[in-house]
Amino acid sequence: xxxxxxxxxxxxxxxxxxxxxxxxxxxxxxxxxxxxxxxxxxxxxxxxxxxxxxxxxxxxxxxxxxxxxxxxxxxxxxxxxxxxxxxxxxxxxxxxxxxxxxxxxxxxxxxxxxxxxxxxxxxxxxxxxxxxxxxxxxxxxxxxxxxxxxxxxxxxxxxxxxxxxxxxxxxxxxxxxxxxxxxxxxxxxxxxxxx
Amino acid sequence: xxxxxxxxxxxxxxxxxxxxxxxxxxxxxxxxxxxxxxxxxxxxxxxxxxxxxxxxxxxxxxxxxxxxxxxxxxxxxxxxxxxxxxxxxxxxxxxxxxxxxxxxxxxxxxxxxxxxxxxxxxxxxxxxxxxxxxxxxxxxxxxxxxxxxxx
Numbered sequence: 001x002x003x004x005x006x007x008x009x010x011x012x013x014x015x016x017x018x019x020x021x022x023x024x025x026x027x028x029x030x031x032x033x034x035x036x037x038x039x040x041x042x043x044x045x046x047x048x049x050x051x052x053x054x055x056x057x058x059x060x061x062x063x064x065x066x067x068x069x070x071x072x073x074x075x076x077x078x079x080x081x082x083x084x085x086x087x088x089x090x091x092x093x094x095x096x097x098x099x100x101x102x103x104x105x106x107x108x109x110x111x112x113x114x115x116x117x118x119x120x121x122x123x124x125x126x127x128x129x130x131x132x133x134x135x136x137x138x139x140x141x142x143x144x145x146x147x148x149x150x151x152x153x154x155x156x157x158x159x160x161x162x163x164x165x166x167x168x169x170x171x172x173x174x175x176x177x178x179x180x181x182x183x184x185x186x187x188x189x190x191x192x193x194x195x
Numbered sequence: 196x197x198x199x200x201x202x203x204x205x206x207x208x209x210x211x212x213x214x215x216x217x218x219x220x221x222x223x224x225x226x227x228x229x230x231x232x233x234x235x236x237x238x239x240x241x242x243x244x245x246x247x248x249x250x251x252x253x254x255x256x257x258x259x260x261x262x263x264x265x266x267x268x269x270x271x272x273x274x275x276x277x278x279x280x281x282x283x284x285x286x287x288x289x290x291x292x293x294x295x296x297x298x299x300x301x302x303x304x305x306x307x308x309x310x311x312x313x314x315x316x317x318x319x320x321x322x323x324x325x326x327x328x329x330x331x332x333x334x335x336x337x338x339x340x341x342x343x344x345x346x
Binding site for chain 2: 036038084159
């Protein structure tokens with residue numbers, strides 16, 4: 001009798017958090033907004049995770065003052081993602097734009113297909129999205145704690161009150177310029193107070 | 196991102212010149228409009244357009260203009276589809292024969308364009324100026340296609 005035949009260790013399926021949770025909404029958003037490992041140009045997994053962390057920090061910063069970002073009344077990360085035409089395909093979340101739903105399914109299919117030549121890279125890609133969506137952000141793990149927006153690179157600014165930070169994984173990230181203090185209604189009175 | 200092996204042969208970093216578009220290249224800062232004609236990552240352009248028309252097209256005859264956008268790190272393209280009033284970002288990926296159908300920047304020009312210079316923080320809305328500039332660059336330097344719906 002020979003030794004028993006070796007059997008492949010079953011791989012754990014990578015699944016996203018339920019779409020009804022904030023983590024689930026953010027994981028889906030990050031996967032659809034970042035370059036995937038199959039991008040034919042330069043793909044850097046470390047840069048990609050950094051980009052996803054900037055996306056997470058963007059959501060968290062917007063949640064602190066949602067009215068500034070067309071999401072007045074938002075109380076959750078999901079609200080920030082869904083309201084105000086800010087994130088493509090997520091306006092009727094958890095129903096996604098059909099094309100983007102198809103893309104998401106493809107990403108997960110490759111990540112869970114051990115026979116696919118890019119399975120390992122896609123598995124890391126999905127796991128990085130899960131990490132970015134679920135890790136603590138206090139203190140910030142994002143490269144720019146003040147990040148508040150991103151755009152497809154070379155597609156223009158999110159608006160005149162935004163300041164460009166850096167381009168990572170196909171997106172350019174921005175911070176919001178501080179709102180200048182309103183001039184005091186009575187300048188003389190204001191000056192008097194200083195003396 | 197269907198598992199289509201024909202993309203595997205392009206598993207190399209895209210490196211292209213300005214494709215004889217010196218004027219377009221010089222006019223931009225940091226990136227340039229380029230023809231996709233000789234860029235391997237876009238060599239399946241007609242198959243991608245055919246897939247797009249068959250899935251999302253409503254008319255029998257469909258006109259397209261495709262223009263590449265290149266910077267020091269990468270190349271992507273915009274597909275202008277006047278027949279359906281769409282402007283679609285094409286980021287080329289391996290194993291992806293539905294890149295246009297599944298694009299995360301599938302812009303409806305009747306809905307996703309704002310006047311002025313402020314998209315109010317949106318990741319995807321674009322200004323009319325951006326659309327006009329892109330379409331004009333495409334008309335001047337891009338590649339034109341006509342695709343018949345086949346299903």
